[in-house]
Amino acid sequence: MSRRATRIGRGRLGGGLPVILSALRPLALAALCLTACAPETPGRLGEEKEDVGPNVERGRELVAVYACAACHAIPGIRGAPGGIGPPLEEWSRRRFIAGRLPNEPKELIRWLRNPEEVDPGTAMPDLGISKEEAIDMAAFLFSL
Amino acid sequence: MSLLRLAFKTAAALLAMGLLGLASLFRPVLRAPAAGEPGESRPARARPLRVALGTAAGLLVLSLAGGAAFVYSGLYDIAASRPHLQLTETLLTTLKRRAVQFHARDLVAPDLDDADLIRRGLVLYRGNCVTCHGAPGEGRSRIGIGVNPTPPPLVKAIERWTAEEIAWITAYGLKMAGMPAFGFGEEPRDLWALTAFVKRMNTLAPAEYRRMAAAVRGEAEAGKETEAVPWLPGPQGWDLLAQRGDARRGAQLLDSYGCSACHIISGLRGAAGMQSRAGPPLTDWKNRHYIAGELVNNPLNLVRWLRDPREADPGTAMPDLDVGEEDAWSMAAYLYGAERD
Numbered sequence: 001m002s003r004r005a006t007r008i009g010r011g012r013l014g015g016g017l018p019v020i021l022s023a024l025r026p027l028a029l030a031a032l033c034l035t036a037c038a039p040e041t042p043g044r045l046g047e048e049k050e051d052v053g054p055n056v057e058r059g060r061e062l063v064a065v066y067a068c069a070a071c072h073a074i075p076g077i078r079g080a081p082g083g084i085g086p087p088l089e090e091w092s093r094r095r096f097i098a099g100r101l102p103n104e105p106k107e108l109i110r111w112l113r114n115p116e117e118v119d120p121g122t123a124m125p126d127l128g129i130s131k132e133e134a135i136d137m138a139a140f141l142f143s144l
Numbered sequence: 145m146s147l148l149r150l151a152f153k154t155a156a157a158l159l160a161m162g163l164l165g166l167a168s169l170f171r172p173v174l175r176a177p178a179a180g181e182p183g184e185s186r187p188a189r190a191r192p193l194r195v196a197l198g199t200a201a202g203l204l205v206l207s208l209a210g211g212a213a214f215v216y217s218g219l220y221d222i223a224a225s226r227p228h229l230q231l232t233e234t235l236l237t238t239l240k241r242r243a244v245q246f247h248a249r250d251l252v253a254p255d256l257d258d259a260d261l262i263r264r265g266l267v268l269y270r271g272n273c274v275t276c277h278g279a280p281g282e283g284r285s286r287i288g289i290g291v292n293p294t295p296p297p298l299v300k301a302i303e304r305w306t307a308e309e310i311a312w313i314t315a316y317g318l319k320m321a322g323m324p325a326f327g328f329g330e331e332p333r334d335l336w337a338l339t340a341f342v343k344r345m346n347t348l349a350p351a352e353y354r355r356m357a358a359a360v361r362g363e364a365e366a367g368k369e370t371e372a373v374p375w376l377p378g379p380q381g382w383d384l385l386a387q388r389g390d391a392r393r394g395a396q397l398l399d400s401y402g403c404s405a406c407h408i409i410s411g412l413r414g415a416a417g418m419q420s421r422a423g424p425p426l427t428d429w430k431n432r433h434y435i436a437g438e439l440v441n442n443p444l445n446l447v448r449w450l451r452d453p454r455e456a457d458p459g460t461a462m463p464d465l466d467v468g469e470e471d472a473w474s475m476a477a478y479l480y481g482a483e484r485d
Binding site: 061064065066067069070071078079080082083084085086087089090093094095096098099100116119121122123124125126127128 | 225226227230233278280281282283284285286289290294296297299300304349350351420421422423424425427428431432433434436437438457459460461462
């Protein structure tokens with residue numbers, strides 16, 4: 001194979017570029033364009049997009065850690081709820097908690113901390129949520 | 145821009161370059177020199193091929209180097225408290241499902257509707273499983289909280305997996321999921337006893353579970369245990385629903401009884417979206433597991449609930465609307481048949 005045959009064009013003082021390098025030029029341009037398209041996912045890669053207040057954000061983390069989304073469909077929290085508990089979308093618009101308590105933060109905190117006392121026979125479990133945690137979780141739910 | 149974001153963008157770029165390199169196998173990406181120019185000493189087709197192969201090889205090396213750098217950098221967010229990327233989650237879930245299906249294919253379950261088997265299964269479940277998975281009306285302990293992937297509630301396990309798959313997972317556990325391998329138990333049928341109880345949980349109300357738990361703890365009065373505790377599931381009413389329920393009439397009844405005033409119901413507009421939301425949404429009703437958080441959702445219980453909510457749940461805000469029996473069956477038929485919104 002002659003040296004000339006492995007090169008393309010007449011650049012570089014007539015010697016031409018090695019084949020592989022001239023291949024990379026258009027590819028690099030295309031790749032550069034594509035890097036602009038990588039999706040931005042707020043919060044998922046460890047960066048918070050906007051500060052909505054520490055309570056609500058902490059509440060969101062707690063709701064994720066306590067795996068509420070294992071039973072309830074909750075907007076913004078990924079889970080496999082499967083309808084074991086009712087959906088919690090638009091929570092702030094609901095009138096009742098568990099069909100009996102008026103839906104206000106104080107009552108929601110009471111429910112989260114001791115569901116069996118509010119409604120004996122409920123499937124909602126007691127997860128040992130502390131008062132501070134319940135306050136933040138309620139703040140998150142009322143932000144929906 | 146965080147380093148992690150940069151790493152992902154670089155990976156996307158490398159992938160794009162690799163794809164273009166592959167595409168050039170079929171269509172020359174470069175313009176071959178025109179006839180007569182120096183450099184045209186090989187057929188025009190061979191040069192793009194070598195370019196493409198060379199590019200692909202180079203990109204493979206770059207990708208491997210990039211991957212190794214990523215792993216060793218420690219940048220990967222390994223915290224269990226933060227979720228996986230959706231892609232990772234989908235891949236792992238699919239892998240889990242397919243692997244369990246494949247490896248459990250030769251198992252055959254015995255008859256699981258056996259009261260003794262279920263009772264033994266309850267004892268094993270409370271001793272081994274409740275701590276991470278919870279039970280109807282009982283939460284997981286602190287051990288099970290914050291585990292990623294979340295140990296799922298098992299009340300619907302028998303709807304998603306076969307009995308043999310559940311047994312396989314129980315015996316062998318799952319890699320990278322924190323699910324331990326419990327083996328085959330002390331007594332010969334222990335594995336199937338656990339499976340039988342997991343199946344039974346699908347039709348178990350929280351109050352019934354509590355009675356069962358009290359019974360095995362020896363707290364039930366002697367001799368009264370068997371009549372108080374429903375080890376086997378009762379009738380669910382699905383055949384009755386097919387016979388007695390008229391879904392079309394049910395839709396009209398849900399309107400005329402005013403259900404849409406409080407509940408969002410799939411397929412019914414109600415008062416043009418002015419539902420008060422006094423009651424929870426009834427969307428996708430057939431996949432809802434409980435009625436009012438207390439009864440297992442089946443046609444018999446739903447009819448019972450519609451006709452006398454206060455009997456089933458004394459403190460409920462759900463009103464007694466004096467629903468006749470035939471009306472209740474038709475309303476149930478509509479709710480179970482309604483497509484998801």
